[in-house]
Amino acid sequence: MRNRVELADFLRARREALQPEDVGLPRGPRRRTGGLRREEVAALSGISADYYSRIEQQRGPQPSEQVLAGIARGLHLSLDERDHLFRVGGHPAPQRHPRGDHISPGTMRILDRLADTPAQVINRVGETLAQTRPAIALMGDDTRWTGLARSAVYRWFTDPASRAVHPEEDHALHSRVYAAQFRQACGAGVPRALEIREALLARSPEFARVWAEHRVGEGYPGVKRFAHRELGLLELRCQTLVDPEQAQTLLVFTAEPGSESHEKLLLLAAVG
Known part of the structure; x- marks a missing residue:
């Protein structure tokens, strides 16, 4: 079962822990706070900024496995972090096998x-x-x-x-x-x-x-x-x-x- 609060808190914490240079983005002179912006995570994850914002705001439908996989990649999550993301998102953790779709x-x-x-x-x-x-x-x-x-x-x-x-x-x-x-x-x-x-x-x-x-x-x-x-x-x-x-x-x-x-x-x- 999806845990909206834990999912939102986890995504926010991981987003704020990443710096633009960690994901190949320029910092820019107008950035006043650390971490990534929501729209930057959305772009890295291949989803709309509005959709990602609703997840962090504990709103909207349950994200699909495809969406969660994109977010895991966009936030550069480890395998353990990816598995946790899937669980709090209401899905079983993906099976780990030699095909290796998750990029470290x-x-x-x-x-x-x-x-x-x-x-x-x-x-x-x-x-x-x-x-x-x-x-x-x-x-x-x-x-x-x-x-x-x-x-x-x-x-x-x-x-x-x-x-x-x-x-x-x-x-x-x-x-x-x-x-x-x-x-x-x-x-x-x-x-x-x-x-x-x-x-x-x-x-x-x-x-x-x-x-x-x-x-x-x-x-x-x-x-x-x-x-x-x-x-x-x-x-x-x-x-x-x-x-x-x-x-x-x-x-x-x-x-x-x-x-x-x-x-x-x-x-x-x-x-x-």
Whole structure:
């Protein structure tokens, strides 16, 4: 059962404990008090400022699990804090399992500080959990998908439009790398990975062929090439930061300073 008072008090306390710089926001000269504003938490959580304010004011309907998950991410809650939020919000705490959809506060802080860089957090089955604006400008909003299509692996082998982000001559390489890296999740027995694998084997002859090659540990040689619809070809290096506890990876895309691709990266925010 939802506890309106505890829910409102908990959200207010966590909001006031966060500083703008903790979540990648400028402090600004007119800010007179510490903590985040309600509208800032709402924007970070992907909900309206009015909706969030009503929760803190002990008004309005019971927030859904999706709303609570967004607030947990926006407030950079730990797993224990997230579980408490769900309970006082009237829902069972989400099951903790290797799929790891909840991004740790540490990883979120790093992502916040990469606001001007293409970066994203993915889980072990290739589902994008968060992206910076330049990443969306580069690859599209990969957090919008639902169902099996949440997985980039699934989309790559079933949706031809998903391949437009890379030059056609690189598609065979991407297919091999996707299959090789996805095999690790299947080998670990991740239920979601096994579900995706069976769906792909039934639907994609290309996946079945590449999967039968039993490639393991194959990666990209040096640079990863992107075919942007307005900026053209970008050659980027992908740095990774792995959070083993959450089974997630932070991907950061950079270009050689002074290169043409570096100049194009600077334009991503404008064309995005």
